[in-house]
Amino acid sequence: MARSDTRYREAYNQILTYCETLPVAAPIPSETRLSEIAGVSRTVIRRCLTRMQELGLISWQGRDKSLLRAPQSGDRIALPRSSADKGDLEQRFLDWVLRFDVPANTPLSIAELSRNFDVPQHDLREFLAGLSRFGLVSRRPKGGWMLLGFTKDFAIELSDFRSVLELNAVAQVAEAPVGHPVWAALAKVRADHLTLKTAMETDYHEFSKLDEQFHLAINSVVKNRFIAEFQKVISLIFHYHYMWDKTAEKERNAAAIDEHLAIIDALEARDADAARAAAQRHLRTSKTTLLSSLRHHDLG
Amino acid sequence: MARSDTRYREAYNQILTYCETLPVAAPIPSETRLSEIAGVSRTVIRRCLTRMQELGLISWQGRDKSLLRAPQSGDRIALPRSSADKGDLEQRFLDWVLRFDVPANTPLSIAELSRNFDVPQHDLREFLAGLSRFGLVSRRPKGGWMLLGFTKDFAIELSDFRSVLELNAVAQVAEAPVGHPVWAALAKVRADHLTLKTAMETDYHEFSKLDEQFHLAINSVVKNRFIAEFQKVISLIFHYHYMWDKTAEKERNAAAIDEHLAIIDALEARDADAARAAAQRHLRTSKTTLLSSLRHHDLG
DNA sequence: TATTTGTTCATTATCATAAAAAACATTTGA
DNA sequence: TCAAATGTTTTTTATGATAATGAACAAATA
Numbered sequence: 001m002a003r004s005d006t007r008y009r010e011a012y013n014q015i016l017t018y019c020e021t022l023p024v025a026a027p028i029p030s031e032t033r034l035s036e037i038a039g040v041s042r043t044v045i046r047r048c049l050t051r052m053q054e055l056g057l058i059s060w061q062g063r064d065k066s067l068l069r070a071p072q073s074g075d076r077i078a079l080p081r082s083s084a085d086k087g088d089l090e091q092r093f094l095d096w097v098l099r100f101d102v103p104a105n106t107p108l109s110i111a112e113l114s115r116n117f118d119v120p121q122h123d124l125r126e127f128l129a130g131l132s133r134f135g136l137v138s139r140r141p142k143g144g145w146m147l148l149g150f151t152k153d154f155a156i157e158l159s160d161f162r163s164v165l166e167l168n169a170v171a172q173v174a175e176a177p178v179g180h181p182v183w184a185a186l187a188k189v190r191a192d193h194l195t196l197k198t199a200m201e202t203d204y205h206e207f208s209k210l211d212e213q214f215h216l217a218i219n220s221v222v223k224n225r226f227i228a229e230f231q232k233v234i235s236l237i238f239h240y241h242y243m244w245d246k247t248a249e250k251e252r253n254a255a256a257i258d259e260h261l262a263i264i265d266a267l268e269a270r271d272a273d274a275a276r277a278a279a280q281r282h283l284r285t286s287k288t289t290l291l292s293s294l295r296h297h298d299l300g
Numbered sequence: 301m302a303r304s305d306t307r308y309r310e311a312y313n314q315i316l317t318y319c320e321t322l323p324v325a326a327p328i329p330s331e332t333r334l335s336e337i338a339g340v341s342r343t344v345i346r347r348c349l350t351r352m353q354e355l356g357l358i359s360w361q362g363r364d365k366s367l368l369r370a371p372q373s374g375d376r377i378a379l380p381r382s383s384a385d386k387g388d389l390e391q392r393f394l395d396w397v398l399r400f401d402v403p404a405n406t407p408l409s410i411a412e413l414s415r416n417f418d419v420p421q422h423d424l425r426e427f428l429a430g431l432s433r434f435g436l437v438s439r440r441p442k443g444g445w446m447l448l449g450f451t452k453d454f455a456i457e458l459s460d461f462r463s464v465l466e467l468n469a470v471a472q473v474a475e476a477p478v479g480h481p482v483w484a485a486l487a488k489v490r491a492d493h494l495t496l497k498t499a500m501e502t503d504y505h506e507f508s509k510l511d512e513q514f515h516l517a518i519n520s521v522v523k524n525r526f527i528a529e530f531q532k533v534i535s536l537i538f539h540y541h542y543m544w545d546k547t548a549e550k551e552r553n554a555a556a557i558d559e560h561l562a563i564i565d566a567l568e569a570r571d572a573d574a575a576r577a578a579a580q581r582h583l584r585t586s587k588t589t590l591l592s593s594l595r596h597h598d599l600g
Numbered sequence: 601t602a603t604t605t606g607t608t609c610a611t612t613a614t615c616a617t618a619a620a621a622a623a624c625a626t627t628t629g630a
Numbered sequence: 631t632c633a634a635a636t637g638t639t640t641t642t643t644a645t646g647a648t649a650a651t652g653a654a655c656a657a658a659t660a
Contacts, residue, residue, distance in 0.1 A: 039441075039442075040442075041442075122422075122425075125422075125425075125426060125429075126425060126426065126429035127429070129426040129427070129429040129430045130429050130430055130432065130433045132430065133430045133433045133434070133529060134433070134526065134529070135525040135526060135529060141339075142339075142340075142341075154525075157523070157524045157525055157526060158526070160524055161524055161526040161527060164464060164465070164468045164527075165464070168464045223457070224457045224460055224461055225435040225454075225457055226434065226435065226457060226458070226461040226530070227461060227464075229433060229434070229435065230526070
């Protein structure tokens, strides 16, 4: 069959809502005007008008259209149960991969994913095509898709790439002018880190959020669509791995807090070299953690 | 309708080719074995065998299959005219965008592109979905796609990102061990640069190739799938823009040669700081050139 | 002459479905 | 008997056809 008429249904209800604001017998705006109101083409509007005429809601002859009676809830048209949000797909997909430890080189079934995520097959294909640009999935020779990550090589390369991006960000922060919002953000981050440090014994698992907050602040100075796109994926992957890897979590987090603070210290002192060195130390730790979390998976 | 049977047709011909190596009356291998030979599933193989039986090429009963006569060219099955190569699409698309100066914010018609590039609509959608990860295209609110690049902002961000990647590469080259192949490559690049320099008056347009060669050599030390993926797109874009922007080409190229040589000098001296500084100078020139070529387009 | 509607044409999103793959069950013969 | 082959069923994928939508143009109105 052909495409769904969801657009028409939504437009129809929207036009009804608009008509509710009109008094009975009021003239109805032009088709072009209505199409602007509903954000659809005139074709759809004419379909709406036809139905309204059939229901006796309006009179319509040439360019004379007027409301015959106030629309009622029964006049509305049912919307097909909307499938799950498409924009959310990335998060849910990575969540699935990491939470269930989907191993590298797993064949991905579009049909199955489509069912599980409640998303049309072609949307999934589009999504996977996007991920293949990040080297996370690829097409298989006999058709279908395959999950490539998370091998050791993948983790190493991802970490290295992240380092390149973050060191660049740190360098830019060090050169940010005094009034730049990043300084306020970092001051807040520092305070939150110190607060958590005093309550470390009990709240150490809260660190995950702080980590995100810290890296977000640092990277906020970099206004670059390419970097931003990658950061999204990178931070998701690191974030999830930290979440699920529970070995020595408290010690790990305590160390990370100190590393973060060292970076902030150097930045606030406008010491670019020291900041770079501190960031390098921190990124090396991160890399080690990510790799060891993979090793656990391999063994388990 | 449904998917094409190209796979079957190709497999069939391939099996025929295999059978040509067999003597008449020879037994034919198992279905599983044949499926390995042709690289398809048993379903396809059985379809092939059925046809071969119908043509009287083989006898087939249960697991007894044997060749009745040598296959002839007339036994082969016609292949549908294969549409243009899919892997080549990226190059051709960028070529089209840059060669015809498709302006930013142009709506892209899948139908039209599909005709022009001789590629199924589905494949184009997948391709564009991939590009949207690079911020080159995006989906439009009312459906369809739109070309976003090449605005000034896009060029700036692309250049900046390229700088981040290349400076990282240069730093890694500076630390490469003596026996690393990059040194031989750079020596060759240096020699080629010097050769061109002497013939600059007439052959200055040959520089484009050298530029590619130079940046390829530098980036070859970076083994990283993410960076590699981006470099592909970046180098294509820079490459094409240089090709089409003819203003002051000779002077531009002469200056670039000296900049390249300065970088190589510093690298061979293992002076990382000097190499970084030289690379930064060169990248700044590149950025300026890219931006000015955009400005010309805006005016023309 | 600027809007509005009527009409036609082009494009997109979506689905049904044949082709292909994969999984499972049965048979065969050493 | 059991591994390998075939027979059968189920699942998945790729892809053309097509209704829904958008867009362009022509005619009409006021």
